[in-house]
Amino acid sequence: MQLQDKRRIAILSAYALALHGFESLLPAPIPWLKLGLANIITLVALILYGFRTALVVTLIRVVLASIFIGAFLGPAFILSAGGGIASVAAMGLTIKLFKNLFGAVGISLIGALFHNMAQLSLAYFLFIHRLEAVLIISPFILLIGSLTGIVNGIISGILIKNLLKKDAEKIQNTI
Amino acid sequence: MKETIKNTTMADRLLFLFLILASIAGIFISRDALSQGSDVSIEIDGKPAYTLPLYTDRLLSIDGPYGPILIEIQGKRVRVKESHCPNQLCVREGWISKGVIVCLPNKLVIIVGSGKKDRQRGIDAITG
Numbered sequence: 001m002q003l004q005d006k007r008r009i010a011i012l013s014a015y016a017l018a019l020h021g022f023e024s025l026l027p028a029p030i031p032w033l034k035l036g037l038a039n040i041i042t043l044v045a046l047i048l049y050g051f052r053t054a055l056v057v058t059l060i061r062v063v064l065a066s067i068f069i070g071a072f073l074g075p076a077f078i079l080s081a082g083g084g085i086a087s088v089a090a091m092g093l094t095i096k097l098f099k100n101l102f103g104a105v106g107i108s109l110i111g112a113l114f115h116n117m118a119q120l121s122l123a124y125f126l127f128i129h130r131l132e133a134v135l136i137i138s139p140f141i142l143l144i145g146s147l148t149g150i151v152n153g154i155i156s157g158i159l160i161k162n163l164l165k166k167d168a169e170k171i172q173n174t175i
Numbered sequence: 176m177k178e179t180i181k182n183t184t185m186a187d188r189l190l191f192l193f194l195i196l197a198s199i200a201g202i203f204i205s206r207d208a209l210s211q212g213s214d215v216s217i218e219i220d221g222k223p224a225y226t227l228p229l230y231t232d233r234l235l236s237i238d239g240p241y242g243p244i245l246i247e248i249q250g251k252r253v254r255v256k257e258s259h260c261p262n263q264l265c266v267r268e269g270w271i272s273k274g275v276i277v278c279l280p281n282k283l284v285i286i287v288g289s290g291k292k293d294r295q296r297g298i299d300a301i302t303g
Contacts, residue, residue, distance in 0.1 A: 075279050105187045132286065153187075
């Protein structure tokens with residue numbers, strides 16, 4: 001791994017961690033409503049710097065955030081890690097398989113969908129064991145996830161566009 | 176706003192439309208499938224612990240990993256009155272007359288349901 005990659009991962013992880021921490025401070029008006037702001041950073045990392053960077057950033061964020069919040073290896077940590085890894089994997093695969101079919105918004109939606117599906121199945125197998133209970137809450141969670149997913153996708157799209165513009169300017173300046 | 180819409184691809188929009196419609200349909204389907212219950216089943220750690228009639232008012236205290244959890248049944252509705260779990264989602268869910276309340280930190284599931292399966296379980300709970 002190059003030094004620049006390490007620096008990039010460190011900075012992205014710091015941003016993701018800050019957003020994750022900020023989000024956990026917000027009051028949740030509706031039960032199960034989570035904005036998933038950290039997914040913005042994951043998506044930017046994935047599109048600009050590739051799958052490996054995004055995966056490492058997600059893992060660092062999940063582990064450190066749970067240590068800071070005090071939920072390391074608890075149920076919340078397992079759900080958060082499972083959701084994070086599933087969403088990165090799904091988004092990475094989407095980019096690989098359908099190269100230009102989806103924009104940032106579509107990839108974000110897929111990430112949100114797989115994040116929620118992974119969390120629901122983990123919750124079912126590990127904690128709830130009642131299919132009925134999981135099936136009743138699933139549609140609500142998927143609906144909320146789609147709405148927050150589209151917002152995150154739009155923010156990511158704007159961020160990526162500006163980052164690329166800045167990069168282009170920098171290259172022009174050095175030349 | 177116009178620009179953000181222009182920046183999405185056709186596949187993005189179709190996917191969004193599909194997800195929204197599918198989840199809204201799912202909400203209605205699951206609501207329909209839900210029977211108006213007459214029993215409250217309380218499960219701890221995946222195992223059925225209590226089955227109580229919904230039409231008898233009572234206050235129940237259960238020991239959880241974060242201390243006692245207060246469950247209140249009143250007026251054919253049930254709620255988690257007090258819990259010491261960190262996120263308080265179960266308390267915020269409020270009163271329900273059907274459906275479920277899930278509290279992951281406490282590994283607690285409260286289901287309002289009816290039917291033979293639950294009733295069978297009720298008898299088990301009384302004899303045990």
